[in-house]
Amino acid sequence: xxxxxxxxxxxxxxxxxxxxxxxxxxxxxxxxxxxxxxxxxxxxxxxxxxxxxxxxxxxxxxxxxxxxxxxxxxxxxxxxxxxxxxxxxxxxxxxxxxxxxxxxxxx
Amino acid sequence: xxxxxxxxxxxxxxxxxxxxxxxxxxxxxxxxxxxxxxxxxxxxxxxxxxxxxxxxxxxxxxxxxxxxxxxxxxxxxxxxxxxxxxxxxxxxxxxxxxxxxxxxxxxxxxxxxxxxxxxxxxxxxxxxxxxxxxxxxxxxxxxxxxxxxxxxxxxxxxxxxxxxxxxxxxxxxxxxxxxxxxxxxxxxxxxxxxxxxxxxxxxxxxxxxxxxxxxxxxxxxxxx
Numbered sequence: 001x002x003x004x005x006x007x008x009x010x011x012x013x014x015x016x017x018x019x020x021x022x023x024x025x026x027x028x029x030x031x032x033x034x035x036x037x038x039x040x041x042x043x044x045x046x047x048x049x050x051x052x053x054x055x056x057x058x059x060x061x062x063x064x065x066x067x068x069x070x071x072x073x074x075x076x077x078x079x080x081x082x083x084x085x086x087x088x089x090x091x092x093x094x095x096x097x098x099x100x101x102x103x104x105x106x107x
Numbered sequence: 108x109x110x111x112x113x114x115x116x117x118x119x120x121x122x123x124x125x126x127x128x129x130x131x132x133x134x135x136x137x138x139x140x141x142x143x144x145x146x147x148x149x150x151x152x153x154x155x156x157x158x159x160x161x162x163x164x165x166x167x168x169x170x171x172x173x174x175x176x177x178x179x180x181x182x183x184x185x186x187x188x189x190x191x192x193x194x195x196x197x198x199x200x201x202x203x204x205x206x207x208x209x210x211x212x213x214x215x216x217x218x219x220x221x222x223x224x225x226x227x228x229x230x231x232x233x234x235x236x237x238x239x240x241x242x243x244x245x246x247x248x249x250x251x252x253x254x255x256x257x258x259x260x261x262x263x264x265x266x267x268x269x270x271x272x273x274x275x276x277x278x279x280x281x282x283x284x285x286x287x288x289x290x291x292x293x294x295x296x297x298x299x300x301x302x303x304x305x306x307x308x309x310x311x312x313x314x315x316x317x318x319x320x321x322x323x324x325x326x327x328x329x330x331x
Contacts, residue, residue, distance in 0.1 A: 008173040076273050
């Protein structure tokens, strides 16, 4: 099959999947010695904190690469309140969803 | 791994259901973008990292090329490498198990594992595997449901799912923010990612915050 006859959707499915797995597998195969010094360990434990924080911010405040404050912000705001009040995890998630959904229907 | 910590299992299940349900939105978006039901399901089974999947169907749906779709999705998947780096010494597995561990290394499994850090290594492992398999199962079932035309459910925002997902990640992150360095880093990462969002393609703002982690990690050593 010539390259220009490959269906772009199949190419996207296969290409994305192969590269996604390679990226995941790479992380699990870094030699242990690379992470043996305390500084590398510290940095390695901080990286997911940074990435997950950024993910929360992007999922809460952005839409199509634009900054926006909508019903999601209210939902996440309620989640913060629930966390401060030491609510259990399902309560945090459900209260956020309920708040966001309610505002979505009012709008 | 004889006994499973109940709190860890409960958290894993909550995360799996919440995030898995979002698979409906992916399945529907994928079919709307021109992928077949079978291709949509393969993306969820094989790619299995939500942000990358939404990116590739988004790009192709908007008329973009397969190459640009793959590039954007791959950029978003880079963070899984960093998660794997963190999880490898925790899981300590080889061979086939390492291949499964790699495929299940995503935001959710890493997030739940990290939130168990105070309880113990065993609970971190349980959190990783339970959440990884849980999300895998629900994400794929719901993708199929969405792709088969569960558009009856409509916009995921109508069900509050668009807020439930960041709230879930926040809930996972919360117990990890124990000292000043962690909290400062979290706030700085949010600020940097948001400031970059309008100017960079999706994926770059989130990955860039890894540099902040490196910077804070170097500083933390100095303070000691």
